[in-house]
Structure formats: C-alpha cells, structure tokens
Amino acid sequence: MTDGTAADTRPTKIVYVAEATAHGGRDGYVTSQDGHIGLKVTMPPALGGTGEGTNPEQLFAAGYSSCFHNALILAGNRAGYDLTGSTVAAKVGIGPNEQRGYGLAVALSVSLPVLDPDVAAELVDAAHQVCPYSNATRGNIDVTIVLG
Template identity: 85%
Template sequence: MTDGTAVATDTRPTKIMYVAEATAHGGRDGYVTSHDGRLDLKVAMPPELGGDGDGTNPEQLFAAGFSSCFHNALILVGNRAGYDLAGSTVAAKVGIGPNRQRGYGLAVALSVSLPVLDADLAARLVDAAHEVCPYSNATRGNIDVTIVLG
C-alpha cells in the first residue's frame, strides 16, 4: 500500500478536458452553487466547529469528490488489468484541524472495499489507482492521505 512518500513526477494536466465552476456565497455559513445550476447547497459549520450543522460543509463535499474520483480511478485500473470491480466501494473521511502555521489543514482516510479480489491484488490495484486519481495527485505531499483496504 502507498506509504504517503512524495513522488517526483509532474502530475499537472497536459490538456484541460473539463472545467467545473462553483461559487461560494457567505463562506461556511451560506450556500454554494455551480455555474450550470446542478449544485445548489446550503453550507453550515458542523457542530464540532461551533456551528449548527444545518447544511453540508466543505469537508463533506471534498470527501464526496475524493471518494468518487478515487473509485473511478480504481475501476479504470481494474478494467485495464482485466478485472470487474462490481461491488467495490470507496469511502472517504476528511478531517480538519489547526496546523502549525496558525491556519487549518486537512487529513484524508480512504477505506476501499474490493470484496471479489485477494488482498495482494487489491493492494496493487489501489496503489495504481492512487497514481491515476487526480485528487490523489493534487493532495500528494500536501496532506496526509491514508488508504485502508477493508
């Protein structure tokens, strides 16, 4: 499994194929919308951070994005290797807390379930997905990402 060591490769895109656009109104106590209207959500501080929790929050949105993107990367590398990963799942936990620079940082824990594969093969596919996934590439070396096979 991936140990979190930074890789000295350039993971920047060579061609932009899609651009998502979203706008925040009111920060963590407001709402977010996408330019196409498909996303229109109330955001609120979670109770653990002093809010009322009456809405989603950026960490939940990041967890949803990372888990779905990583799962797609896993399916892609599985298909390329000739495996059907039907029944697999990826769950993400995104934690937030103070960092040493008087700001805040994130940590991610991904839990991958590949019930139809043996542990060694599953670990190889997870490592390959971690190299392909844009979220993995964007976060590598910036935040702690832990991946556990469950």
C-alpha cells in the same frame, strides 16, 4: 523518477472545467454554474456551527471518494478485473496546523470484496497514481488508504 524528484502531475491539456461559487463562506450556500449544485453550507458542530447544511469537508470527501473509485475501476479494467460491488468511502478531517491556520487529512476506505488482497492492494496503488485528487494532495496532506 530515479533522481528523487516528484513526477509532474499537472495536466498537459484541460478537457473540462467545473465552476462553483460560494456565497457567505461557511455560513451561506454554494452553487454550480450548471445548476446541479445548490447547497446550504454551515459549520459542523465540532467547529461551533449548527450542522444544518453541508460543509466543505463533506464536499471534498464526496469528490475524492467518487474520483478515487473511478480511478480504481479504471485500474481494474486495465488489469482485466471486474470491480462490481466495490466501494470507496472517504473521511476528511480538519484541524489547526502549526502555521496558525487549518489543515486537512484524508482517510480512504476501499472495499474490493471479490479480489485477492494482494491484487486489491496493487489496484489501489495504481488508482492512487491515476486519481487527480491523489495527485493534487500528494505531499500536501496526509492520505491514508485502508483496504477493508
């Protein structure tokens, strides 16, 4: 927007609602309402846990990478490109913040092996504007996107 304010990225209509429940926090399990998710959750070793289950950062990385990849495919289709063979990998880091809590940082690694680098960069920028995870995190956490 030209006045310097951020665009409103909130949905105008909810078309789907996902439901999940945590039992025991970072030392328990998570389930989804439809039964597709039933996972043991543990702290990663770097945070003092056993690492014998998944953790919220892995789940966030899985969600963000798949959502961003879909946004990338949508942007490619809109521009007339076939993105077969493309991938998006996400790394989600966690660490202490200045408010005595914890914060996240995300690094997305995008592979578009058949496209010219300039075209690939344009599609990544377009996907970053469409992706709900990008819209939700924009201005809240550091998100780095690398074309590889």
